[in-house]
Amino acid sequence: MYDEADLTSSELESSMKMRLKNREALFLKKINESLKRIEEGSFGECQECGDEIEIRRLEARPTATHCVNCKEQQERLEQLHIDGHRHKSIGSKLRLA
Ligand SMILES: [Zn+2]
Known part of the structure; x- marks a missing residue:
């Protein structure tokens, strides 16, 4: 028979396993x-x-889908996007360039 403490730890264990499984599934994908x-x-x-x-x-990183140049460009664009929201003038200057 399980007492309450056992149930709790087994619940914890199964939720941990679930999380690991999700991560595993994503990696497998x-x-x-x-x-x-x-x-x-x-x-x-x-x-x-x-x-x-x-x-x-x-x-x-065998799962890489982009070369370093494109990856860096992607990250720059993401950064620009964030900056663009913060400084409108920088964003419009870059669009002209
Ligand atoms: Zn590329």
């Missing part, structure tokens, strides 16, 4: 997408510009 790209022959190609993703980058 990414791995599967990578495998699919290997099958299609597009693994290691940047989805943005079609350039080869650096092998060292792929070794560190």
Whole structure:
């Protein structure tokens, strides 16, 4: 028979397992997408510009879908987006450039 403490810890355990499973599922999904790209022959190609993703980058992160340049550009754009909201003048200057 379980007493209350056992129930609580087993509930905790199952919620922890659930969270791990979710993370695992997300990772598996990414791995599967990578495998699919290997099958299609597009693994290691940047989805943005079609350039080869650096092998060292792929070794560190086999699920990478963008080359360093595009990734950096993406991050810059995200940063610009945030800055653009904060300083309207900077945003309009950049749009002109
Ligand atoms: Zn790229």
